[in-house]
Amino acid sequence: MGIALILLFVLIALGLPIAAVLGWLAVLLDWLLSPFPLQRAFGEIAWSHSIEFTLIAIPMFIMMGEILLRSGIADRMYNGVAAWLGWLPGGLMHANIGASALFAATSGSSVATAATIGTTAMPQVDRHGYSERLFLGSLAAGGTLGILIPPSINMIIYGFLTDTSVPRLFMAGLIPGIVLAAIFSLVIVVLCIFKPSLDGDRSAPTARALLASLPALAPPLGLFAVVIGSIYAGWATPTESASIGVIVSLMLAAVYRRLSWEMLVEVFIGTIRTSSMMILITLLAFLLNFVIGATGMANVVNDFVSGLNWSPLSTMLMILLVYLVLGMFMDTLAMIVLTIPIVTPIVVGLGYDPIWFGVMMVLVAETSVLTPPIGMLCYVVHGVRGRGDLTDVFIGVTPFIAALMGMIALMLAWPELALWLPGRLY
Amino acid sequence: QDLPQTKLSVIGSPVNSPNWTNVLQPFWNETVPADSNGRVTANAVSMTDLGAKGPELMRLAASGVADIVAGSTTLISGELPENDSIDLAGLAQDIDTLQKIIDAYRPTLEERYRERLGVVPLGFWPTGAQVLWCATPVEGLDDLAGKKVRVFSTTTSSLTAALGATPVTMAFNEVVPAMQRGVIDCAFTGSNSGNNAKWTDVATHLVDLTVGWGVNFIVANSKTWDALDPAVQTFLRDEVRTKLEPAGWEMARVATQQGIWCSVGDDRCEPESTAPRNLTKAGLKLVELTEAESARLREIVAEHVMPEFTQACGSDCVARWNETVGTVLDIQLNAAR
Amino acid sequence: MGNLLVSRKLARLARFSAIGSGLLLLGAAGLMTVEILSRRLFHFGLIGVDELAGYAFAIAMAWGFAQALFMRAHIRVDLVYLQLPAGVQRFLDVVALGAFTGIIGILVTHAWGTLAESLRLGARASTPLATPLWIPQALWLAGLIFFLICLAALLFDLMRALVRGDQALAAELGASESALRRR
Ligand code: NA
Numbered sequence: 053m054g055i056a057l058i059l060l061f062v063l064i065a066l067g068l069p070i071a072a073v074l075g076w077l078a079v080l081l082d083w084l085l086s087p088f089p090l091q092r093a094f095g096e097i098a099w100s101h102s103i104e105f106t107l108i109a110i111p112m113f114i115m116m117g118e119i120l121l122r123s124g125i126a127d128r129m130y131n132g133v134a135a136w137l138g139w140l141p142g143g144l145m146h147a148n149i150g151a152s153a154l155f156a157a158t159s160g161s162s163v164a165t166a167a168t169i170g171t172t173a174m175p176q177v178d179r180h181g182y183s184e185r186l187f188l189g190s191l192a193a194g195g196t197l198g199i200l201i202p203p204s205i206n207m208i209i210y211g212f213l214t215d216t217s218v219p220r221l222f223m224a225g226l227i228p229g230i231v232l233a234a235i236f237s238l239v240i241v242v243l244c245i246f247k248p249s250l251d252g253d254r255s256a257p258t259a260r261a262l263l264a265s266l267p268a269l270a271p272p273l274g275l276f277a278v279v280i281g282s283i284y285a286g287w288a289t290p291t292e293s294a295s296i297g298v299i300v301s302l303m304l305a306a307v308y309r310r311l312s313w314e315m316l317v318e319v320f321i322g323t324i325r326t327s328s329m330m331i332l333i334t335l336l337a338f339l340l341n342f343v344i345g346a347t348g349m350a351n352v353v354n355d356f357v358s359g360l361n362w363s364p365l366s367t368m369l370m371i372l373l374v375y376l377v378l379g380m381f382m383d384t385l386a387m388i389v390l391t392i393p394i395v396t397p398i399v400v401g402l403g404y405d406p407i408w409f410g411v412m413m414v415l416v417a418e419t420s421v422l423t424p425p426i427g428m429l430c431y432v433v434h435g436v437r438g439r440g441d442l443t444d445v446f447i448g449v450t451p452f453i454a455a456l457m458g459m460i461a462l463m464l465a466w467p468e469l470a471l472w473l474p475g476r477l478y
Numbered sequence: 479q480d481l482p483q484t485k486l487s488v489i490g491s492p493v494n495s496p497n498w499t500n501v502l503q504p505f506w507n508e509t510v511p512a513d514s515n516g517r518v519t520a521n522a523v524s525m526t527d528l529g530a531k532g533p534e535l536m537r538l539a540a541s542g543v544a545d546i547v548a549g550s551t552t553l554i555s556g557e558l559p560e561n562d563s564i565d566l567a568g569l570a571q572d573i574d575t576l577q578k579i580i581d582a583y584r585p586t587l588e589e590r591y592r593e594r595l596g597v598v599p600l601g602f603w604p605t606g607a608q609v610l611w612c613a614t615p616v617e618g619l620d621d622l623a624g625k626k627v628r629v630f631s632t633t634t635s636s637l638t639a640a641l642g643a644t645p646v647t648m649a650f651n652e653v654v655p656a657m658q659r660g661v662i663d664c665a666f667t668g669s670n671s672g673n674n675a676k677w678t679d680v681a682t683h684l685v686d687l688t689v690g691w692g693v694n695f696i697v698a699n700s701k702t703w704d705a706l707d708p709a710v711q712t713f714l715r716d717e718v719r720t721k722l723e724p725a726g727w728e729m730a731r732v733a734t735q736q737g738i739w740c741s742v743g744d745d746r747c748e749p750e751s752t753a754p755r756n757l758t759k760a761g762l763k764l765v766e767l768t769e770a771e772s773a774r775l776r777e778i779v780a781e782h783v784m785p786e787f788t789q790a791c792g793s794d795c796v797a798r799w800n801e802t803v804g805t806v807l808d809i810q811l812n813a814a815r
Numbered sequence: 816m817g818n819l820l821v822s823r824k825l826a827r828l829a830r831f832s833a834i835g836s837g838l839l840l841l842g843a844a845g846l847m848t849v850e851i852l853s854r855r856l857f858h859f860g861l862i863g864v865d866e867l868a869g870y871a872f873a874i875a876m877a878w879g880f881a882q883a884l885f886m887r888a889h890i891r892v893d894l895v896y897l898q899l900p901a902g903v904q905r906f907l908d909v910v911a912l913g914a915f916t917g918i919i920g921i922l923v924t925h926a927w928g929t930l931a932e933s934l935r936l937g938a939r940a941s942t943p944l945a946t947p948l949w950i951p952q953a954l955w956l957a958g959l960i961f962f963l964i965c966l967a968a969l970l971f972d973l974m975r976a977l978v979r980g981d982q983a984l985a986a987e988l989g990a991s992e993s994a995l996r997r998r
């Protein structure tokens with residue numbers, strides 16, 4: 053087990069594609085540890101997971117985000133949110149957080165959220181004199197809300213792997229998502245009060261601007277109502293609601309006169325690029341999980357943890373610590389797919405709620421896409437910025453990583469933050 | 479005499495199912511080692527731990543991923559039409575008839591499993607009666623006309639359509655919200671599994687119309703099997719026939735009966751009879767078919783469900799069926815042309 | 816020289832197949848939406864939409880893997896890689912692409928076995944549609960084989976560029992996304 057983990061890290065660190073590493077590890081473990089030719093099951097397992105209904109939600113939510121990105125909704129929405137929040141200390145940085153939170157309600161991925169809001173917001177940084185680092189940080193941090201506020205691709209994968217209800221996971225993420233957005237904003241306010249040099253222009257809200265913002269805020273809120281509402285009302289499964297979301301956002305794009313064949317081609321290429329990459333990793337991780345399950349390696353970990361005889365809380369803290377360290381160096385998706393099938397049964401055995409742990413996993417994933425050296429969202433924001441040094445982004449997200457730690461602590465202290473809403477609704 | 483030391487790898491039913499916890503797991507972890515004086519042992523894993531879904535299990539057995547595999551014939555009926563022979567929708571209305579059907583058909587299955595699927599079948603037993611749960615008043619067969627019914631297989635779909643209802647497909651865990659909000663009126667599942675999944679919260683009527691039994695198979699990879707010592711082969715066959723199968727049949731009887739009794743609030747309900755997953759006592763209305771309705775059901779099965787089966791099965795298969803199952807049930811089919 | 820690359824030609828094909836995959840997914844989304852609306856508004860459900868959407872998903876993803884490859888989207892963690900000299904980077908590129916080709920080759924072999932078994936048994940899905948499994952499985956496998964061909968072609972072009980000493984081309988073909996951006 054230990055050797056396998058070390059091998060995994062070495063191969064990944066050498067720059068081998070993560071999908072290939074997962075697949076080869078499955079082949080090697082089968083070869084070394086199993087008296088039976090587990091490999092012969094690969095074709096069957098790959099097929100049965102390739103047609104898995106739950107997972108179809110992933111490309112669908114990605115396609116929805118791609119359409120929204122190209123429909124002009126984000127620009128209008130950003131200005132609309134700015135009209136409401138621009139007066140706070142930190143000005144447009146609150147619009148970054150608020151627009152991200154709002155966009156998150158229609159997007160399943162944090163990369164899409166950061167890219168969309170980042171593209172919209174970036175021109176503002178020079179114009180209004182904000183601290184560039186903190187501005188970039190707020191964009192990356194805002195992006196992480198994409199997977200906490202429903203819908204969420206990470207929650208779909210978690211729900212699928214652990215047999216947990218995806219609709220309940222979605223509901224569980226809503227309040228923590230709003231709280232986290234508020235904490236992010238609070239961090240900006242506090243920093244800007246104590247160090248006014250970070251701040252830039254502020255805009256006083258006028259009745260006219262507020263009123264004018266409403267038509268721009270309606271489409272994302274409406275889309276959220278359709279997608280999440282149809283799940284909650286029992287009309288549709290998450291996969292079906294994602295399909296409805298695709299169709300409705302196409303209609304919105306048509307209303308804004310952005311719909312064209314060229315636009316659709318860009319949407320398709322963007323969707324396939326991201327989702328087939330994610331699905332290939334997931335598929336090969338399933339093969340690895342099959343081998344791990346069949347060779348009984350999962351039991352070894354389980355026995356080890358129960359042999360420690362730690363209290364549930366200290367075990368949980370240890371697990372979170374391991375994840376935070378892993379998350380610095382590892383790709384978030386690979387980390388979740390690989391560890392969840394082993395860790396969740398342990399956690400549930402300790403008496404934790406699997407829904408709560410799902411939200412916790414998302415918080416951990418959010419942290420890992422911000423932390424150096426491998427912080428996916430920092431790369432994304434840096435890419436959108438197109439100049440300067442990556443280090444600026446990493447410095448800028450530091451206060452927000454602290455905020456995420458605070459949120460994790462809040463979740464440990466009050467599990468109801470996540471569990472209250474699904475408890476009320478189901 | 480002592481058996482040679484033998485270690486087997488086994489894959490079985492979903493974790494938490496009565497089949498796994500009460501039948502397969504004790505059999506492989508306790509019964510077999512004890513009866514062989516520790517000579518025959520097994521590493522038994524639930525399919526859930528492997529992330530397997532069910533339809534692929536038979537192929538895992540055939541390709542030698544494990545020595546012995548237990549799964550559901552319903553999920554692989556498309557791989558071998560003979561699987562449907564024993565569990566056609568509406569055919570066996572009680573568990574004793576089912577047992578007679580399986581006994582009569584067992585030689586055919588043994589032959590076909592070996593020659594077509596490359597596995598040696600060791601035993602068969604049901605999970606429990608698949609009955610009809612409705613969230614709207616359904617007092618007899620006629621009331622089903624125009625209703626939307628969730629189905630799970632080819633033959634339940636044709637039976638539903640023949641009764642004038644609309645078959646609908648959806649995932650098992652979507653059924654409760656769908657019934658609650660009127661997306662569907664009725665759904666088929668086991669009397670025990672429906673109770674476990676809290677269908678009692680939304681359904682109002684339980685129609686004792688059995689559309690199937692969820693028959694399980696347990697098979698050995700034929701290469702592994704042929705390489706086993708003959709004494710071990712005999713031992714395993716005997717163990718399955720005298721210990722595993724009876725336990726499975728008994729579990730199915732209890733699960734079926736208690737599932738119904740508890741769901742309709744009968745005094746004989748014992749919630750802990752299917753432990754570790756206890757049943758909920760609820761107050762659904764039990765609807766039993768009249769003599770006339772049972773006769774009509776048989777007719778519908780013969781006219782609407784059988785033709786598809788005879789088509790898929792072929793003339794030799796139909797002839798075998800007539801000699802075996804047909805004799806038990808007193809039904810003779812015409813081969814499709 | 817650039818025009819003689821096998822992988823360039825395949826990349827154009829991959830783009831077409833990605834567009835096809837996108838259309839397939841969009842079609843599935845449309846079908847599911849129609850199904851929900853008809854179920855809710857007209858109380859009439861269509862049979863087997865979920866099953867068909869599953870096949871569309873499998874086929875669309877399999878035919879999309881190649882596009883992700885040519886867009887360098889299959890994630891490589893290049894933290895250590897970026898610190899290494901160009902020569903070592905090229906060596907690691909060959910190893911990475913070789914490992915990728917190998918594992919997809921293994922997957923294709925087993926997926927082939929699955930299709931062959933479905934054909935031999937005349938297997939149908941155990942669902943109300945009773946779909947003959949070989950049809951979706953063959954389309955899925957074809958996508959995987961296309962991906963394998965693209966991987967092999969890219970590996971071939973990369974090795975040829977290295978043998979000819981064309982470092983710039985080799986880097987363009989094999990380097991990770993961020994390494995390329997830094998140049
Ligand atoms: Na979201």
Ligand code: NA
Pocket residue numbers: 379380381382419420421422423424425426427428
């Ligand atoms: Na990180």
